[in-house]
Amino acid sequence: MSLEGNSIGKEFVITCFGESHGRCVGVVIDGCPAGLPLSEQDIQKELDRRIPPKPEIVSARREKDIVEILSGTFNGFTTGAPICTLVWNKEVIPGEYDPIKDTPRPGHADYPVRIKYGSFNDYRGGGRFSGRITVAFVMAGAIAKKLLGLFGVEVLAYAVEIGRVKLRAMPTFEEIRENTYKTAVRCPDSERAKEMEEAILRAKRGGDSVGGIVECIASNVPVGAGEPLFDSLDADIAKMLFDVPAVKGVEFGVGFEAARLKGSENNDPYVIRDGKIVTLTNNAGGILGGLSSGMPILVRAAIKPTPSISKEQKTVDLSKMEETLIRVKGRHDPCIVPKAVPVIESAVAIVLADHMLRAGFIPKVLGGQR
Numbered sequence: 001m002s003l004e005g006n007s008i009g010k011e012f013v014i015t016c017f018g019e020s021h022g023r024c025v026g027v028v029i030d031g032c033p034a035g036l037p038l039s040e041q042d043i044q045k046e047l048d049r050r051i052p053p054k055p056e057i058v059s060a061r062r063e064k065d066i067v068e069i070l071s072g073t074f075n076g077f078t079t080g081a082p083i084c085t086l087v088w089n090k091e092v093i094p095g096e097y098d099p100i101k102d103t104p105r106p107g108h109a110d111y112p113v114r115i116k117y118g119s120f121n122d123y124r125g126g127g128r129f130s131g132r133i134t135v136a137f138v139m140a141g142a143i144a145k146k147l148l149g150l151f152g153v154e155v156l157a158y159a160v161e162i163g164r165v166k167l168r169a170m171p172t173f174e175e176i177r178e179n180t181y182k183t184a185v186r187c188p189d190s191e192r193a194k195e196m197e198e199a200i201l202r203a204k205r206g207g208d209s210v211g212g213i214v215e216c217i218a219s220n221v222p223v224g225a226g227e228p229l230f231d232s233l234d235a236d237i238a239k240m241l242f243d244v245p246a247v248k249g250v251e252f253g254v255g256f257e258a259a260r261l262k263g264s265e266n267n268d269p270y271v272i273r274d275g276k277i278v279t280l281t282n283n284a285g286g287i288l289g290g291l292s293s294g295m296p297i298l299v300r301a302a303i304k305p306t307p308s309i310s311k312e313q314k315t316v317d318l319s320k321m322e323e324t325l326i327r328v329k330g331r332h333d334p335c336i337v338p339k340a341v342p343v344i345e346s347a348v349a350i351v352l353a354d355h356m357l358r359a360g361f362i363p364k365v366l367g368g369q370r
């Protein structure tokens, strides 16, 4: 049995490698056009956004995550060859996971992974099933976002809900861009952000964790990205988002609420504004028939509460086939949402880069002398 499914995309293809407690976490990006200006700094600044500045709301594992680009660039530009980037794992504590090797953590991947891969599985820190793998998403996302930016597409994500504290009104694009990273929980409303932080700390004090919802908006995506039937834009975005560990739900536009509306309430009427066809509302979330409609793409991902908690829970000791109790100690995020915000943004950007290439909106070689 092998660990398959490590690549995604048809033209902008990413392959993630590495484990939580292995030597490194990295990604190979194949299909990025030649001629994109790319430096380590472009990727580093995105990686730095993955770790919220307040140590009390994130895991005590504080990796520096200094990116290295191993291939695919020359004179500061991509060459069109596969780009390989990685970060080295440094903050690994040997033996940290030995005590719970045989007692699967409720809510984590441990049990099905152990049954499927047996003793070959690298269980340390969740191995391939660790949130740390999302460092690779952010590195690939940095490149995808830079590429999309050349074509006017901007992708922004932010926390809209944490531990039942909700944003009361949808922020403007400018507010999201300016304010999201001013708060440790990655919410553009500083008042709600404080309440969200308190909700995280309250759960943490009780040996527990909380979940939340990340919203992502992509603006200026031209009409027609997406390849129906089976590579619809919404289907591909949803697939990529469900590949982010801990994502349990994905909805576009009004999402599940559409089931409760009448056609006349749910339809987005067309009008002409400044010579452009737009819709008065955006209940569809910018995608119709699996194709981008030209309206902003609006997608939300529901993130579950962190499974590793210090509260006592039932589990089974697989080596003795006996019921037992587990309290997960060690270094865990009391809430995944703040770290997931740039990950969700990256995931959406990766799919959009792929579809913009597939639809011919982005050429294989960018500008310059051929």
Ligand SMILES: Cc1cc2nc3c(=O)[nH]c(=O)nc-3n(C[C@H](O)[C@H](O)[C@H](O)COP(=O)(O)O)c2cc1C
Residues within 6 Å of the ligand: 059, 107, 108, 109, 126, 129, 130, 131, 132, 134, 244, 245, 246, 247, 304, 306, 307, 308, 331, 332, 333, 336, 339, 340, 343
């Ligand atoms: C950015 C990020 C950080 C995470 N941190 C933790 C963590 O500290 N502890 C933990 O138990 N799970 C953490 N997770 C979640 C687990 O990786 C995930 O729940 C597990 O692999 C099971 O997958 P599933 O929840 O998608 O079913 C994190 C996920 C992400 C995306």
